[in-house]
Amino acid sequence: MKVELRPRPFDPLLELGCYQAGLDERLPGQCGATAIFIGAMRDFNEGEAVRGMTLEHYPGMTERYLQQIVEAASRQWPLLDGLIIHRVGELQPNDPIVLVAVWSEHRAAAFAACRFIMEELKSKAPFWKREDTADGSRWVEHNTPA
């Protein structure tokens, strides 16, 4: 299980490929199912064009909380591995924000755990978005429900 915060842009598919290569060595032939979620920045929110965004976090607590989410998922489903990479700092539209990947023997656990990790992350992990619009910057008050 790995959790990482990234202050610079990252390529989720490249990251996934590298991680998968390590898994192929560690757990050869075991992972029948991989579920992944990639979240990226949109250029529009609540009726306004968004030019950029800053993601603030609580250093120490954020990493710890993400780790706890992955551990909670592992207790609920038989996972072989899990990965979360999440951006912090300044982002441009289209930039990937988050990658969640989980590996298991069968698809049900992979789908369910990936969904669980994303929903927990969205609703509880200490991150805060500030958007830059033509009128200045504004804090995002709440996430979309789904």
Added chain:
Amino acid sequence: MIYVKYFASLRDRLGRAEDQLDTHSDLTVAGVWAVLWPDKPLPPNTLAAVNMEYAELTQSVRDGDEVAFFPPVTGG
């Protein structure tokens, strides 16, 4: 000493990111806020953490603890 941190819109609204509270009385999380901001009720929906774990407002705080207050989270 109790170390207090504020994040995001709450920090902007308060105009500072940190406080230190030198106290020997037994305080809860809500009590820490009340001592530091006697004229400002804790904004609704504010979340709190003690030593980087989510905490209820009624949780006790000890000397040396880090208490954080922040608005609803918007990551992912």
